[in-house]
Amino acid sequence: xxxxxxxxxxxxxxxxxxxxxxxxxxxxxxxxxxxxxxxxxxxxxxxxxxxxxxxxxxxxxxxxxxxxxxxxxxxxxxxxxxxxxxxxxxxxxxxxxxxxxxxxxxxxxxxxxxxxxxxxxxxxxxxxxxxxxxxxxxxxxxxxxxxxxxxxxxxxxxxxxxxxxxxxxxxxxxxxxxxxxxxxxxxxxxxxxxxxxxxxxxxxxxxxxxxxxxxxxxxxxxxxxxxxxxxxxxxxxxxxxxxxxxxxxxxxxxxxxxxxxxxxxxxxxxxxxxxxxxxxxxxxxxxxxxxxxxxxxxxxxxxxxxxxxxxxxxxxxxxx
Numbered sequence: 263x264x265x266x267x268x269x270x271x272x273x274x275x276x277x278x279x280x281x282x283x284x285x286x287x288x289x290x291x292x293x294x295x296x297x298x299x300x301x302x303x304x305x306x307x308x309x310x311x312x313x314x315x316x317x318x319x320x321x322x323x324x325x326x327x328x329x330x331x332x333x334x335x336x337x338x339x340x341x342x343x344x345x346x347x348x349x350x351x352x353x354x355x356x357x358x359x360x361x362x363x364x365x366x367x368x369x370x371x372x373x374x375x376x377x378x379x380x381x382x383x384x385x386x387x388x389x390x391x392x393x394x395x396x397x398x399x400x401x402x403x404x405x406x407x408x409x410x411x412x413x414x415x416x417x418x419x420x421x422x423x424x425x426x427x428x429x430x431x432x433x434x435x436x437x438x439x440x441x442x443x444x445x446x447x448x449x450x451x452x453x454x455x456x457x458x459x460x461x462x463x464x465x466x467x468x469x470x471x472x473x474x475x476x477x478x479x480x481x482x483x484x485x486x487x488x489x490x491x492x493x494x495x496x497x498x499x500x501x502x503x504x505x506x507x508x509x510x511x512x513x514x515x516x517x518x519x520x521x522x523x524x525x526x527x528x529x530x531x532x533x534x535x536x537x538x539x540x541x542x543x544x545x546x547x548x549x550x551x552x553x554x555x556x557x558x559x560x561x562x563x564x565x566x567x568x569x570x571x572x573x574x575x576x577x578x579x580x581x582x
Contacts, residue, residue: 282304282343283306283307283354284304284305284306284307284309284353284354285304285305286302286303286304286305286339286342286343287302287303287304287305287408288300288301288302288339289301289302289303289401289404289405289408295400295404296396296397296400297363297397297398297400297401297404298390298391298397299331299363299364299365299366299390299397300335300363300364301338301361301362301363301364301401301404301405302338302339302342302343302361302362302364303342303359303360303361303405303408303409304342304343304350304353304359304360304361304362305359305409305412305414306353306354306357306358306359306360307357308357309357309358309359309414310357310414311412311413311414311415313415314415314416314417315357315358315359315409315414315415315416315417316356316358316416316417316419316420316421316444316576317358317359317360317361317402317405317406317409317416317417317420317421318349318352318353318356318358318359318360318361318420318421318422318423319349319360319361319362319398319402319420319421319422319423319432320341320342320347320348320349320350320360320361320362320422320423320424320428321362321363321365321377321379321398321424321428321431321432321435322334322337322338322341322362322363322364322365322377322428323337323341323377323424323425323426323427323428323431324337324338324367324377325337325426325427326367327367327368327369327372327511328366328367328368328369329366329368329369329370331364331366334364334365334366334367335364338362338363338364341362342360342361342362347425348423348424348425348447348560348565348568349362349423351565351568351569352421352423352447352565352568352569352572355569356569356572356573356576358421359405359409359414359416361401361402361405363394363397363398363401365377365394365397366391372511373510373511374386374391375427375511375512376391376394377427377428377431378427378428378430378431378434378506378512379394379395379430379431379434379435379470380470380511380512380513381468381469381470381514381517384469384470384479385479395435395438395439395480398435399439399442402420402442417444417579418442419441419442419443419444419579420442420443420444421443421444421445421446421447421572421575422435422436422443422445422446422447422448423446423447423448423568424446424448425448425449425450425560426450426451426504426558427506428448429448429449429450429451430448430451430452430454430470430506432446432447432448433446433448433451433455433456433494433496434456434469434470436489436492436494437456437458437473437484437489438479438480440485440488440489440491440492441485441488443492444492444493444575444576444579445492445493445494445495445571445572445575445576446492446493446494446495447494447495447496447497447568447571447572448495448496448497449496449497449498449499449560449564450497450498450499450502450504450558450559450560451496451498452504452505452506452507452512452529452533453498453502453505453526453529453530453531453532453533453534453537454507454521454525454529454533454534454537455496455537455541456469456470456471456472456473457471457472457473457537457540457541458472458473458484458486458489458490458541458544458546459472459473459540459544460472460473460474460476461474462524462540463524465520465524467520467524470517471517471520471521471524489546490544490545490546490547491547492547493547493548493549493571493575494546494547494548494549495548495549495551495567495568495571496548496549496550496551497550497551497552497553497560497564497567498530498534498551498552498553499552499553499556499557499558499559500530500552500553500554500555500556501555501556501557502529502530502556502557502558503529503557503558504557504558505529507521507522507529507533521533524536525537530552531552534552538550549571551564551567
């Protein structure tokens with residue numbers, strides 16, 4: 263079932279361009295689209311029509327559960343238009359378009375943590391929550407067509423940002439679709455990353471801890487070589503105490519016990535250091551930063567480090 267929304271809420275916004283420092287487009291799913299939910303597309307002022315641009319993705323993270331999709335629309339609109347958020351900050355600084363999906367986080371199904379792309383949502387079948395990762399890719403294809411109609415050329419690999427639940431989404435999405443990601447920057451990750459390995463200490467680690475059942479979850483083999491090459495930037499604040507692992511909406515008891523036993527019950531520094539060492543041992547092309555005097559937040563210092571990281575990745579990509 264497509265979620266057709268009242269057109270009067272938000273359509274192409276030309277009259278309010280200055281308030282957003284760009285153009286904001288709200289796209290509803292159509293009968294021929296392969297996505298079930300709407301998305302926002304933000305086109306910043308100053309975008310180039312002469313060279314290839316990069317589409318930025320920031321998954322939506324409402325920070326609450328609600329069965330009213332309108333509430334999630336309102337939060338996604340804030341994410342896409344306010345430079346407090348990583349995606350909008352990057353879009354404004356680099357002059358690239360930004361897409362933010364409007365995936366729900368239903369109160370009636372509160373254990374399905376859509377905004378973190380958890381295991382529950384990946385097992386949804388035959389309903390509008392099925393394969394949100396694929397739906398997001400289809401939104402990107404749709405956005406590319408709309409941008410091309412405005413003479414804005416977009417490459418086939420994306421820049422991906424996220425923080426907290428959407429940071430977790432970004433990490434998991436990257437490991438599932440590394441061939442589509444030019445570079446990813448995410449933080450506030452519970453000291454936890456999805457691991458590019460099937461087992462630890464001879465114990466199988468399944469999604470979202472590891473790749474032990476990757477083919478069952480995604481219907482394809484893990485593109486390990488592509489993932490290892492994908493540039494990744496992950497960060498935590500040293501004073502971050504926002505740990506989702508103990509909570510039932512984020513992880514079931516088996517996943518939680520496995521994380522505590524294999525990676526560490528203490529988020530910082532134990533679990534974070536363990537994940538970093540595993541990524542390093544597997545030669546993942548990842549940068550890890552732990553910021554002093556910072557909690558569960560992403561101040562301008564971190565945003566500017568992300569800009570530098572993306573600029574380096576773009577420079578190297580253009581040289582190929």
